[in-house]
Amino acid sequence: MRSGKSRTGIVVRASLFLLLLISATSPSLSQQLSSSSRDDQETIKQLLKRVEELESRVRELESKRSATASPSEPRSDEAPAAADTSSTPSTQTGHDSSMSHGGSPSLQLRGFSDISYHATNAKGETNSFALGQLDLFMTSRISDSFSVLGELVLEANERNEFGFEIERLLLQYSKNDYFNVAVGRYHTAIGYYNTAYHHGTWFQTTTGRPFLFAFEDEGGILPIHNVGVSMNGRIPSGKLGLGYVAEIGNGRAARSRLDEPVQNVVDENNGKSFNLGLIARPDWLQGLQAGFSYYNDNLTPNGMPNIHEKIFAAHVVYQNNALELLNEGMLVSHTLRGLGQTINTAAFYTQASRKFGKARPYFRYQYVNVPDSDPVIGDAGRQNGPSVGLRFDLSEFVAFKAQYDRTLRRRLDPVNGVTVQMAFTF
Secondary structure (H helix, E strand, C coil): CCCHHHHHHHHHHHHHHHHHHHHHHCHHHHHHHHCCCHHHHHHHHHHHHHHHHHHHHHHHHHHHHHHHCCCCCCCCCCCCCCCCCCCCCHHHCCCCCCECCCCCEEEEEEEEEEEEEEEECCCCCCCEEEECCEEEEEEEECCCCEEEEEEEEEEECCCCCEEEEEEEEEEEEEEECCEEEEEEEEECCCCCHHHHCCCCHHHCCCCCCCHHHCCHHHCCCCCCEEEEEEEEEECCCHHHCEEEEEEEECCECCCCCCCCCECCCCCCCCCCEEEEEEEECCCCCCCEEEEEEEEEEEECCCCCCCEEEEEEEEEEEEECCCEEEEEEEEEEEEEECCCCEEEEEEEEEEEEEECECCEEEEEEEEEEECCCCCCCCHHHCEEEEEEEEEEEECCCCEEEEEEEEEEEECCEEEEEEEEEEEEEEC
């Protein structure tokens, strides 16, 4: 018969196995890993710390049992395998994937979508039910340091025609907390929202993104997507919790407003965009994040001088299990080279919500003011106004949202709209 110490070792091994199994299959952890923020890596670190404690206890028990075991008693000199400690860049969203038992890559797939009903008094628009994006989020670990992330989206346009697009496709290398690099198509790390919330509306508190971070094909004013190289990591800074972001890519297309805005294969000029960001997540207040970024590109529209594009962004956000406070401001500057003319666009939003059980009421105010003379984003005009709403989690995977928006526009009548949405993941 096995001794009591041996049985204790088995119990600890079983506990370790269950802990690893839960970390691989828990929907809540998968949700956190998909949110791609530094808080995700803190959760991983806490889990790994617990694993290390269990491993240490197992080794201690094994050592004691080895010293006192009789020659006929079974013995093992190997501690349980450690959990996978590598992680993807937080700004590109973490993943929950592993190698298969045979050593070949194992593909992990999650789905997100929503169904909405939208009613508005805007002229020319009808009240309609609408299918949201079908977002297929895929990850696969292909070695200890390399992984692949893909986000494929099917959605219908205003002509009710379905289209398919690769929103993100990244080969990621992650060796430690200080250096992570991804190559491919990514969400540009301008500000906070664009890398904290991707295409699945289920993750968002609200029914949709702020005006400021609207996607390019929905009239957005920012280069939301980019193709190139994105790097990020921690900066040794003690309790200040500093981190960096550095990106270089093709930038946005500006030759014609009819062109695809994301330059997936061919850049219309030899210049490349770059984006630099600094982020602080201080230890003294968990959930607080503050940062700023600077984006730079050279645009070459047809029939016009080249344009020097600069985007300055700053954010302060605080989130815990109950409270959400999001604040971001931005300045988009377009300088027409040779003419000495600079056109500036100011934009910001603030969003607050508080969770009460399964219910989360929220408020958002947003402001975007693009001068009509801007040759790149002038069509966006001025949009500002409040939104109030309620999110109610019907289950762990289904959320009901109801939102009222009032939008003021330059030289146009105000628009009132109500959206009811069922967002879900599977």
